[in-house]
Each structure stands twice: as C-alpha cells, then as structure tokens.
Amino acid sequence: MTGLRTDGSVPSQRPPAGAADPAETAPAGAGRPEAHHWPVDHLPALDFDPLLHRLLREEPVARIRMRHGEGEAWLVTAYDHVKEVAADPRFSRALTVGRAVTSMTPHTVAPAGGIGRTDPPDHTRLRRLVSEAFGRKRVAALRAEAEETAAGLVARMIAQGPPADLTRALTGPMPERLLGTLLGVPAADFGRIQRWRTVILSSDRSRQEGDDVKAEIAAYVRELAAHRARRPGDDLFSDLVAAQAAGALSLPELVSLTVMVVLNTLDQVLNQAATMVYTLLTHPAELERLRAEPALLPGAVEELLRFVPQRNGVGMPRIATEDLDIGGVRIRSGEAVYVSYLAADRDPRVFPDPDRLDLARGGAPHLAFGHGAHYCLGAAVARMECEVILATLLRELPGMRLAVAPQDVRWRRGSVNRGPEELPVAW
Numbered sequence: 001m002t003g004l005r006t007d008g009s010v011p012s013q014r015p016p017a018g019a020a021d022p023a024e025t026a027p028a029g030a031g032r033p034e035a036h037h038w039p040v041d042h043l044p045a046l047d048f049d050p051l052l053h054r055l056l057r058e059e060p061v062a063r064i065r066m067r068h069g070e071g072e073a074w075l076v077t078a079y080d081h082v083k084e085v086a087a088d089p090r091f092s093r094a095l096t097v098g099r100a101v102t103s104m105t106p107h108t109v110a111p112a113g114g115i116g117r118t119d120p121p122d123h124t125r126l127r128r129l130v131s132e133a134f135g136r137k138r139v140a141a142l143r144a145e146a147e148e149t150a151a152g153l154v155a156r157m158i159a160q161g162p163p164a165d166l167t168r169a170l171t172g173p174m175p176e177r178l179l180g181t182l183l184g185v186p187a188a189d190f191g192r193i194q195r196w197r198t199v200i201l202s203s204d205r206s207r208q209e210g211d212d213v214k215a216e217i218a219a220y221v222r223e224l225a226a227h228r229a230r231r232p233g234d235d236l237f238s239d240l241v242a243a244q245a246a247g248a249l250s251l252p253e254l255v256s257l258t259v260m261v262v263l264n265t266l267d268q269v270l271n272q273a274a275t276m277v278y279t280l281l282t283h284p285a286e287l288e289r290l291r292a293e294p295a296l297l298p299g300a301v302e303e304l305l306r307f308v309p310q311r312n313g314v315g316m317p318r319i320a321t322e323d324l325d326i327g328g329v330r331i332r333s334g335e336a337v338y339v340s341y342l343a344a345d346r347d348p349r350v351f352p353d354p355d356r357l358d359l360a361r362g363g364a365p366h367l368a369f370g371h372g373a374h375y376c377l378g379a380a381v382a383r384m385e386c387e388v389i390l391a392t393l394l395r396e397l398p399g400m401r402l403a404v405a406p407q408d409v410r411w412r413r414g415s416v417n418r419g420p421e422e423l424p425v426a427w
C-alpha cells in the first residue's frame with residue numbers, strides 16, 4: 001500500500017524537468033486541475049476503487065498520475081463523456097507507441113503494432129480480419145461445443161464430489177478448450193501459455209521480465225504459424241496465417257493479434273465467470289430470483305458484466321490529436337486521456353442506485369466491453385461462455401454454495417485483471 005488518503009486523493013508533485021513528455025510538462029493553463037496520485041491498489045472481492053467512485057461524482061474529467069510511466073494524464077469517468085472519448089476519432093491509440101504515458105504497469109501490456117494500439121486504416125484492416133471469426137455466426141457454432149464442454153466439466157466435479165475449486169474445475173479449463181478450437185493450440189502447450197499470461201498481465205513484475213516473456217510468446221506464435229503454414233487446419237489461426245502469406249497483415253501484426261486473443265480468452269473469461277459466480281453466491285436474494293426465473297439469465301449476465309469490477313486501474317490511454325473539450329474541460333493536443341469503463345458503469349446519472357446488483361435492471365447498455373472503434377472483439381464469445389457457465393451451474397448444481405466464508409476467498413494480487421485466486425464451492 002502507498003500513502004493513499006481515505007478519499008483516494010493525494011495531490012501529486014509535478015515531474016522533475018525533462019522527465020516527462022513535452023506535452024505533459026507544458027505550463028498548466030487556467031483552470032487546469034491538480035493531479036490525483038492513483039496508486040491502483042489491488043482490491044479484494046467486489047470492492048470498488050474509492051478514487052473512481054469519488055471522481056465519478058466530483059470530478060468526472062480529472063488529472064491523474066500512476067506509479068509507472070511519466071507525467072500525468074486525464075481520466076474520464078462519467079458514462080456520457082467516456083462514450084464521447086471512445087467514439088471520437090480525434091483521439092489516437094497509435095500515438096501511444098513509444099510514449100511513456102503514466103501507467104499502472106511497468107511494461108505496456110498491449111504490444112506496439114497490436115490491434116489496441118493502432119488507428120485506421122491499420123486498425124480497420126486488422127479488425128476486419130478477425131471480426132468475422134468472433135461474430136455471431138462463429139459464436140453460435142461454438143455455443144454447442146461450449147455447452148458440451150461445461151456439462152462435461154461439471155459432471156466431473158460431481159463425480160469427484162465436493163468441495164471443488166471452480167477456477168480449476170470449470171472457469172479455467174473451459175476457455176482453454178474453446179481457445180484450442182479457435183486457434184488450434186495443442187492442449188500440451190497450455191501450461192507454458194498460462195505462465196506467460198500470468199507474467200504479462202501482472203502489474204508488479206519488472207519491465208525486463210515482461211519483455212522476456214513477450215519475446216518467448218512471440219517466438220512461440222511464430223513457430224506455430226510456420227507449422228500451420230505447412231499444415232493448415234480449419235481454425236481462425238490458419239485463416240490468419242493464410243492472410244499473412246497473402247500480404248493482408250505483417251508477421252508482427254499476426255503475432256500481436258494472436259497474443260491478444262490468447263491472453264484475453266484465457267484471462268478474461270476465467271476471472272469474469274468466477275467473479276460472477278462469487279457475486280451470485282454472496283447475493284442470495286438475487287440468486288434465488290434467477291433460480292426461480294431462469295429466463296432472466298441473459299439480462300442477468302449483462303447486469304453482472306456491469307456490476308463486477310473486472311480490472312484494477314484503467315486500460316490503454318488515447319492521445320488527443322487536437323485541442324478539444326470534454327465535459328467542459330479543455331484537453332490539449334498531445335495530451336494523454338484514459339477512460340474508465342468501470343466507473344462509467346457505476347454512473348448514478350445513468351444507472352439508478354448503481355452500486356446495487358439488480359438482475360432485472362435493464363435500461364442503458366453497460367460499457368464493460370468498451371465502446372467505439374476498439375469495442376471488444378471477443379464480446380460475443382465472452383458473453384456466450386459466461387452464460388453457458390452460469391446456466392450449467394444453475395441447472396446441474398442447484399444447491400451450490402461457497403465452501404469457505406466469503407471473506408476467506410483469496411483474490412488475485414498484482415494483476416491487471418481482478419478475480420478469485422481460487423473459488424472453493426460445495427453443493
């Protein structure tokens with residue numbers, strides 16, 4: 001823990017001369033607010049970040065500084081402003097490459113040239129290559145496999161008897177199997193891929209460790225691509241390898257795109273689905289409601305996506321390419337801007353009583369998968385997997401409960417994404 005005041009606010013010191021990006025050290029203009037130091041501590045269970053909670057209400061466009069990187073950035077938290085920034089092409093992701101924007105991790109999680117750090121036309125081209133694979137048609141075809149996989153994994157849990165760690169029994173292996181189908185990754189390789197995932201998505205490993213592991217995973221993907229070029233299969237990865245051979249994307253783009261899909265598939269669903277189960281098991285009235293009315297499930301998944309704090313801190317910044325106003329605040333060309341989808345999803349101006357879980361809430365769509373051009377490519381797959389996991393558990397283990405007291409569940413620390421380390425359940 002660092003010296004965060006209880007309201008989450010610690011006014012920052014300005015960076016030493018020459019340490020920061022030129023745009024960040026420009027003299028403060030009139031009305032430019034002082035930066036909040038945001039240590040991004042690793043919060044347990046469903047605790048919501050206190051600084052996000054406060055800024056959303058008091059300063060929806062604020063200046064922040066995190067532990068790593070240089071200088072300061074803007075942080076936008078209100079729902080409408082977040083959507084405005086995420087949809088505005090005057091903000092660039094490509095301009096973040098090579099810039100040490102203030103950040104929660106010592107290394108940049110997303111690779112340079114990766115889909116998250118490109119602008120049109122490169123971004124549009126890369127998205128087109130993969131979006132069909134993650135579109136409704138492919139996801140509908142995957143659903144049957146997901147249902148069979150979940151049923152098989154839960155049957156094994158039942159055969160082995162309680163208690164079980166749900167992350168090892170179901171929410172971890174399920175995305176692995178689907179990734180195997182999507183990319184044709186051999187099951188024997190998952191051990192090392194999972195190790196790379198842990199390091200890359202950690203927020204407390206050194207930059208060197210992050211870089212070493214990124215080099216290892218890139219070499220692995222290049223090798224897999226060479227193998228698939230010789231023996232193509234009927235999977236997304238083979239399609240991408242063929243597209244690369246035809247000149248539609250470069251080898252580094254193929255590598256970074258694949259790494260992004262691998263990491264997201266393995267980490268996001270594991271954490272999200274396990275935290276959804278924890279949320280339901282610790283909100284018994286809502287769980288009862290869902291058990292009594294299973295038709296609520298698709299809406300319940302949306303509400304859980306809104307409610308569950310999936311990550312620590314914020315994702316990737318954007319750089320303003322011209323002077324503009326957001327929420328009446330002047331943002332200058334060259335300045336870095338973060339949006340918090342997490343905060344937007346708790347905006348009381350959009351979601352009445354936002355900190356309450358209400359499985360029948362409806363209303364405005366959540367922003368858990370982002371918004372605008374960089375909207376999550378895996379949203380349909382992730383939704384489907386979470387829904388299948390919850391449906392299978394509700395049906396097969398109607399008496400499921402936590403096997404330990406809620407406060408004894410251990411939560412991941414030092415990682416970008418939040419989720420339980422283990423989720424012991426009984427039935």
Ligand code: HEM
Nearest residue numbers: 115116261264265268269272368369370374376377378382
């Ligand atoms: C519940 C699970 C998931 C959540 C909450 C989630 C959330 C997000 C968010 C917030 C973004 C960033 C939006 C932005 O940059 O503005 C994103 C981007 C992305 N996600 Fe997901 N994601 C999930 C699962 C997945 C899965 C399973 C995949 C696998 C294909 C995936 C692939 C991607 C990719 C490739 C991008 C970058 C898109 C771009 O920059 O154009 N995600 N996701």
